[in-house]
Amino acid sequence: MVFTVRMPPVADRPSPADPPDLFDRLAEIGAAEAGPGHAPQVLYERHGVLVVRVGDVVVKAHQANRDGGPLLERRMRVADTLPGLLLPSLGPPRDVDGRVVTLWPYGEPVTPDPDALPWEDGARLLARLHSTPPPEDVPGWGRPERVARQVAKLDGDTAAEREIRRAFGTLPAWLRGGANGRPRPPHGDRRALLHGDWHMGQMVRVQGTWRLIDVEDLGAGDPAWDLARPAALYSAGVLAHSDWSRFLGAYRAFQGPAVPAEGDPWEVLDIPARTLVVQIAATCVQSARKDDRPLDGTEQALVDTCTRISSVGSPA
Template sequence: MQTETAQSGLFARLVEIGRGPARAEVSPETLYDRHGVLVVRVGDVVVKAHQADREHGPPFLERIRLAGTLPEVVIAPQGPPLTVDGRTVTIAPFGEPVDPAQELPWEEGARLLAALHLESVPAGAPSWGRPTRVARLVSRLGEGPAEDAVRRAFATLPAWIRGEEDEPPARTVRLIHGDWHLGQMVRARDGHWRLIDIEDMGKGDPAWDLARPAALYSAGVLPPDDWGRFLGAYTAAGGPAVPAQGDPWTTLDIPARSLAIQIAATCVISAGRDDRALDGPEQAVIDACVRISAAGDAA
């Protein structure tokens, strides 16, 4: 009850911020309320309370500044973040999210990523450093067959991803989004697509921005035609994450395996929290973990 009360109080504060000093009577809409993140639309603005356990110090401020220099690619927060009830809050213009009932904009997403990856990396750009997330999720797993499958697959990853060694120099360093999927795209007022959610934006290996669709394709969740549309549009736009000619998996293999394991761990944790069985797509990524560990044993 205390958590629900606190969340309702936070919702009211976000609505108040979104309505502004004029207190315009605009009906609010909750866009997202999961994993410690609350996002509320109030008219033409979106007010977001970020995860309490994420770092929102100087690197986050630099990410906001960096996003503001890329208006054709990213919708950036408007101004510095606020602190509301101990939470970091940002305000940004509203954009229409991807409609899963319509044809999914794989090509548009690929072209946005390519455009971001081809931008010059400015001095002071923060490092991405996101691969450590998979290790944190695996450390939270309980006991059971699915959990064991995820842990065995995790053991096949390089030591630096498992947190046992320092991260080696990246193959190539570009500006990357850091957590890309179709939910990180919106259609702006001008009708063009933009990236949103810049908490992980910074310099890093661009292959990690392709890792989630690559992982879902490998797991059999993303249809081959959609994967082909995405990868083809990315390479046609000159994206540097994969070779222009040749096998894209020479650069995508480790990121894709890591994201498959991360997604699988998230699915298992979520199913356990909700006291339910894994659904079909969730079981598919567990099965992918079994294949990953089997390939590691055979190597």
């Protein structure tokens, strides 16, 4: 649910949650780039993001509260210099009726079949990305602070919310907003180029080759955070041991620097994995409440993992 790709159904019109004119504007932009004869389709609509495909062109309207200025342009320029790893854009970001919009070539997404997920390809891309010296002007990666924002949105007192808050309390102070609220990178001065929000939905295949997409969080930081989501889901029992072994083994085989080549990888993955468990669990509780439904099995497993975290952890 959180890692294997659950894509919304393709549609030829936006859902009622989006202003119809935004869909029309993206479709118009895509048609101008792709040429006539292609019916626009909604590929993705979630969390304030709308993605429309027109032929071989994808037009993305970014979240209204995400940085869409110089930082995004710098990240996109870095991606354009690594076309073998990251999908290059079709031009700089543009402003469309107050929304940041970017254009990309269409790529085939990862199949949602859990038995056909390209773990080795994902590991290879990340290992190569992490081994690429980050350009001097690439922004720093600050996403770890997102866990504090997600937990702060829990405004109820359900059992799940209490367990998440307890687990959050075991995270280091710099993640919880301590140390003057400024995140600091763990593990000394480890500085690599990382994707910043990696999961299987961040990969597409173009002309038979897998590429990374969505560069809003691309930056310099500790590469262990790119392994945090699968590590979190594995620790929660959501990701099968065989899949985790394939991914971690391939990452090490491709000499990825995020974990030691041998020995215990959890020395560097423990804090990122715990953080993502808490963050994803908080997101799941919010989604379930919004949809007025109980937690599903995967979501409950993440909350249960928060219980285990709080039972053995201590504030750092």
